[in-house]
Amino acid sequence: MQYSPPPLFKQGASARVKVVFFALLAIVFLVVDSHLRSLGLIRQVVGTVLYPLQMVALMPRDAAYRVGDYFSSVATLQSEVKGLRLQQIQNSQTIQQSNQLMAENAQLRKLLAAGERLPVQSVLAEILYDARDAYSRKIVMNRGAQHGVAAGQPVIDDAGVVGQVTRVFPFTSEITLLTDRDQAIPVMNVRNGLRSVAYGRGQSGLLDLRFIATNADIRKGDMLTTSGIDGIYPAGLAVAQVVQVESKSNDAFDRVTCQPLAGINRNKQFLILLAQATPSIYAPPAANPNNGKHGQKNLQGKPDKAAETAKKAAGAAVAPKSPERAR
Incomplete structure (x- = not known):
């Protein structure tokens, strides 16, 4: 369909x-x-x-x-x-x-x-790490006995004194900084030649000038250098600047605070002066009770011959003359 x-x-x-x-x-x-x-x-x-x-x-x-x-x-x-x-x-x-x-x-x-x-030889060293002791101011550097480093040698930078070698290993060495509580350094005021000893204050990073008489001529802004009388630090190295002088009426000494000039917390490279190693300058040791019997002793514990000679000379000067010589 x-x-x-x-x-x-x-x-x-x-x-x-x-x-x-x-x-x-x-x-x-x-x-x-x-x-x-x-x-x-x-x-x-x-x-x-x-x-x-x-x-x-x-x-x-x-x-x-x-x-x-x-x-x-x-x-x-x-x-x-x-x-x-x-x-x-x-x-x-x-x-x-x-x-x-x-x-x-x-x-x-x-x-x-x-x-x-500098008049002495030096070696360039770099910081490896800080010492593990949190209560001390110490660093470890990449130079040791194989590089001529010995205990007691001073450490400086371009601005001033950094510290002192306190322990030596074959390829590393431990440096105690100037601000350590147990470290001390003889200093001299550049302005007037006043000599004193600067002590570290630990973590604060400052220095103290202890036993400064209230009538001493020291002012804020005075520059302090090494005096050289310790035989460790060469004379004339910059150490610190006086930042505060506190005087109290009931105290016989002023409290003098100084700021280190070296870049202790800023720089990584320092110079180790390869001078003759000498004992470290720390806080004065405790008095030896035997010193009165055996005479004065030096830092190495040996009798001081100069002191004994002076005593003998003084005794001979005050001894009475014999009758025979008087005649």
Whole structure:
């Protein structure tokens, strides 16, 4: 059984005939336009009329492209920002390392210049680590007995005295800083030549001048150098600067506080003076009860011959003359 449209819809030619007709018409227009160039005006009018429709048709595509470009640009910017931050961190690390190397270079130059001015030989040493004792001010350096270091040798930097070698190992040595509680150093006031002894105050990083009479001529800002009378530190090395002088009416001595001039807590490289090793200067030892019987003794425990000779000379001077000599 065949179905066909109502007679009302069967008017005109068939679809196949229409396709063939319009195809032939299009071919004719193409041939005419290619030879006569007469359809250009019609093409421009049609293009102008259809342009808004084209823009409306392209809006979804352009919107999709814009959304894709936005997200891709955001991702690109985020990756660029991340890369710039990493580069900034690397640059900051490089700058810090460069500044540290420049500071170390300047410090080494100062140490070399200071070593050339000294009358004794010296060796450059670098801090390895701090000593484990939290109640002392000691450091361990990378020079030892194999480099000529011996106990008792002074340690300095370009600004002044740092401390003294107290223990020596084959390749390392222990340095007791000037601010240690058990460390002391004879000093002299540059302004008036007043001599005294500076003692460390431990963790505070300061020095004390003990047993300074209230009428002593010492002021804030005075510079203190090594006096050289101990035989350990060469004379004239900068030690500290007076920062405070306290006087009390009921006390016979002033309390004098000094600030070390050396970069004890700032520098990593120091000079060890290869002078003749001598005993360390610490707090005075307890009195020996046998000294009264056997005479005075020096730091090594040996009898002081000069003191005994002076006593004998004094005894001979006050002894009464014999009757025979009186005659």
